[in-house]
Amino acid sequence: MSFPPDSARQTSVTLEQVSLRFDRGVEALHDLNLRVGDGEFLSVVGPSGCGKSTMLRLVAGLLRPTSGSVHIGGDTKLAGRQTRRDISFVFQQPTLLPWRSVEKNVRLPLELRGRVGDEGRRRVAEVIDLVGLRDFARFYPAQLSGGMQMRVSLARALVTRPSLLILDEPFAALDDITRQRLNEELLALWGRDRFTAIFVTHNVSEAVFLSQRVVVMSARPGRVLAEVPVPFSFPRNAELRAEPDFARLTGDVSRTLRESFR
Ligand SMILES: Nc1ncnc2c1ncn2[C@@H]1O[C@H](COP(=O)(O)OP(=O)(O)O)[C@@H](O)[C@H]1O
Ligand SMILES: [Mg+2]
Structure with missing residues (x-):
């Protein structure tokens, strides 16, 4: 995988002096500034209640800032309708419809857009394959493990080929091994399609493993306390977690995060 240098890429998401008061x-947020490059994988860590989910909802256009601005894909309108269609969200809960099979859950976003033709059907089969669930397409959510349900949730998010994928602590409820496996699978999906990813997590090691840059947020009202570049090359695999440089960087981010709790 070789990617253009970050400077050559367009900005995909810009938050400027964003404050939000409920x-x-x-x-929840005070003077938050953040830029995410087109095709960048960015992770966000910060104390509980510091405004991470609020920030994601602003980016998705589900909330409007009290002051400041949110730009998506160079579009100066606040997450206009056209651009919002191009954003997918993955939550901590897989939020699958229990009465629909894997296949029909994954197909739902296409149905809502009126796009279930032959091409839609091919895309559904493709993403189910990509998340390793080919043999489970006819299964129902209750018949799947937590990790498999999250794979379905990822497939459903990617079926529309979003240019921006927003993930809010998606793997927090999973055991460590499943989480690590899903980290690797998510990176493989990203390497293939190069969507822009904003990934919120409590887990520093996960943030470093996945991303090109880790943003540390302050306690509420949230703002950006530090931005830590992650220099490891792609593709990344499980061995990276055992390397001294990985431990050093994870330690650095953890220290910064501890300061943010003050
Ligand atoms: N709809 C809402 N109305 C009022 N307060 C809210 C609402 N949503 C979130 N908050 C508050 O805003 C702060 C940030 O919340 P949130 O973005 O969920 O934090 P995080 O995701 O970092 O844990 C918290 O103090 C929370 O209680
Ligand atoms: Mg949250």
Whole structure:
């Protein structure tokens, strides 16, 4: 895999001086500045309640900032309708419909867009294959493990070929081994399609393993406390986690994160 240098890439998401105060007076974000490059994999860590999910909802156009601006894909409109269609969201819970098979859950976003023709059907089969569930296409969510359900959730998010994938602690409920495996699979999917990814996690090692840059947020009201570049080359595999440089960088990010709790 060889990627153009970051400077050659367009910015995909820009948050400028973004503040957000909820109705009952809670200030979730204060003067947050963040740029995410086109095709970049960015991870975000920060104390619980610091505004990470709020920031993701702003990017997805589900919330509007109290002040400041959110730009998507060079579009100066706040996550306009056209661009919002191009964003997929993966949550901590797989949020699958229990009465639909794997195949029909994955197909849902295409149905909502009226795009289930032959090409849609091929794409559904392709993403199910990509997440390793070919033999489970006819299964129902209750018949799958937590890790498999999350794979379905990922397939459903990718079926529309989004240019921006937003992930809010997607693997937090999974055991360590499953989480690590899904990390590797997610990176393989990203290497293949090169969507822009914003990945929120509590797990520093996961953040470093996955991303090209880790953003550390401050305690609420959230702002960017530090941005740590992750220099390891792609493709990355499980061995990276055992390397001294990996441990050093993870330690650096953890120290910064501990400061953010003050
Ligand atoms: N809809 C809402 N109304 C009022 N306060 C909210 C709402 N959503 C989140 N908050 C508050 O905003 C802060 C940030 O929340 P959130 O973005 O969920 O944090 P994180 O994802 O980092 O844990 C928290 O104090 C939370 O209680
Ligand atoms: Mg959250």
